Amino acid sequence: MATFHVLIIGGGATGAALAHDLALRGLQVTLVERGEVTSGTTGRHHGLLHSGARYAVKDQESARECIEENMILRRIAPESLELNDGLFVAITEEDVAYRDLFLEGCAQCGIPTRELTREEALRLEPNLSPDLKLAVQVPDGTMDAMRIPLRFLATAKHNGAVIKPFTEVVAILKQGNTVTGVRVRDHRTEKEYEIGADIVVNAAGPWSEKVAAMAGVHVPIQPSPGVLLALRGRLCNMVINRLHRSGDGDIIVPQRGLSVVGTSSWVVEDPDNLPVPEDHVQLMYEKGAEMVPMVKQAPFRAAWSAARPLVGERGATTGRELSRTFKCFDHADEGVEGFVTITGGKATTARGMAETTANVVCQKLGVDAPCRTREVVLLPHTAYYVQPD
Amino acid sequence: MAEQTVQFKVFRYKQGERPSYQTYTVRVDPRTTVLRALEQIRQEQDGTLAFRHSCFHASCGTCGMKVNGQEVLACVTNVLELGTPVVVVEPLDNAPLITDLVVDMGDFYARYQPAGMPMIRESEFLPDSQVPEGVEHHMRLENCIECGLCLSACPVAGSDPLYLGPAALAAAWRMVEEPRGRDPATVLAWVDHEHGCWRCHAAFECSEVCPSNVDPAGAIMALRRELTRRKIGQLFGRR
Secondary structure, three states: OOOOEEEEEOOOHHHHHHHHHHHHOOOEEEEEOOOOOOOOHHHHOOOEEOOOHHHOOOOHHHHHHHHHHHHHHHHHOHHHEEOOOEEEEEOOHHHHHHHHHHHHHHHHHOOOOEEEEHHHHHHHOOOOOOOOOEEEEEOOEEEOOOHHHHHHHHHHHHOOOEEEOOEEEEEEEEEOOEEEEEEEEEOOOOEEEEEEOOEEEEOOHHHHHHHHHHOOOOOOEEEEEEEEEEEEOOOOOOEEEEOOOOOOOOEEEEEOOEEEEEOOOOOOOOOOOOOOOHHHHHHHHHHHHHHOHHHHOOOEEEEEEEEEEEEOOOOOOOOOOOOOOEEEEEHHHHOOEOEEEEEEOOOOOHHHHHHHHHHHHHHHHOOOOOOOOOOOOOOOHHHHOOOOO | OOOEEEEEEEEEOOOOOOOEEEEEEEEEOOOOEHHHHHHHHHHHOOOOOOOOOOOOOOOOOOOEEEEOOEEEEHHHOEHHHHOOOEEEEEOOOOOOEEEOOEEOOHHHHHHHHHHOOOOEEEOOOOOOOOOOOOOOOOEEEOOOOOOOHHHHHOHHHHHOOOOOOHHHHHHHHHHHHOOOOOOHHHHHHHHOOOOOOOOOOOOOHHHHHOOOOOOHHHHHHHHHHHHHHHHHHHHOOOO
């Protein structure tokens, strides 16, 4: 059987999971990333393993994807997760009023919940605000934002995939209306060369609109940054979420010896060189402290911005109105063959995004190979650097 | 916010060319970190500048480099707090150079991986809290973020390429300290030689530069004590 070659643009969680999926299906895979792997949006997220509960009321498609992938990641990468669950905490009467809608949404999406009284929740998390009214426990967790993608990449490499960091796509090659490969610049030498491919997949996250434009097609992506704040010390063991609809500063994720408070949301044209607006940083302190007052006393570690790749046409105002689900575009629909874009989604759902995309790729190539990424346990992240025998 | 102009003197190297330093002028504000300044340079002045980064909050260990001669994580190094009109940025030592500020972490992991340290430990925080129903015990990711700062700062690693180095020895001590079902003897045998825990000169540079409070020097001393204890035990016929 002839082996088809798939070239993936983007070394974030999505590209990493896709390289793994396609390599397991027996395809020849090359992944190129302009910087270090996970240097875009992937590495910068708050490290939340989503239960989906955050989206259970307003964005149920994304919520269902999250809970399904959450359970799969527990099987395939257990050593890279802090499985301490999460709490949705009600601080005001308005939060309490949101409870029924929230519990109903979680039930509809298959997300297990357990209601806790104020006292029960304070026993679990003594640093919660004394204003706490009640809490709901959900299967959130903390993930290692970089090392889970590294495990996808390590396993992909073990199965023959070639991973090329510091390799930037400068042009997409076409013959007529068919994409035939890419021209890249190797930033180790600043020399350019071409890589041919049967299919090119654009997995460039918030940059996917720019990449698609190189192929002469349009991808509706709205880069939507958020500010995150890391504080020294673990203020909680569980993930703490505000029990209300999505808003600013409504989550605290414990991560190693840090606590990460997130996020704000606005929209930008260019996902590069994001500003860190001071008022957003202060908002993280204010809103975070409403849930855990010690947020205001904990020593500062870092403040930064990360751009979500939300699927939607330009014109959104904050990005909160857009779904967190993902979308795979086969650009043959617009008359360009051999070019597929996968974008949107969450770090939690990267494997599912990859499965959907690999199905499209295999169908286009006429390859009949089932997806195996739900079962295959990933190699340790260290295997990305040192391949096992 | 008070913006200032700072000069960055950055080490440059592309394969097949001579290494050099290049100076860039960058506008910074009180929150600008060295990593953000490098991003600004790459975005606005020089798209060929290569460096590693991922999390931007000292949790991934990717952006280790030398700033004014000191090993740091660029993401949590505030530019104005450095207090120098020129900021010198160079790649880590004791690791093969790939390009510009990018070093090859392969050797680091080749030494680190045999310790077999799991990534997850029991959380020692919030001791007053109970464990929620459905959770066996609170857990958290290990402290070591595998940044390589300790190996770069280690004076012995520069002279003995076979030395296991601080990060690997600290990982070995974590295994001995908390074996989690494994036999610590295997790990102890792995470090008990002239390029292992006995090679350290106790310069404590590693613990100085560690951004994650791992204290590799303390771990190396603990390994020596444990090996000594076991050897004395064997002399007197005890385990």
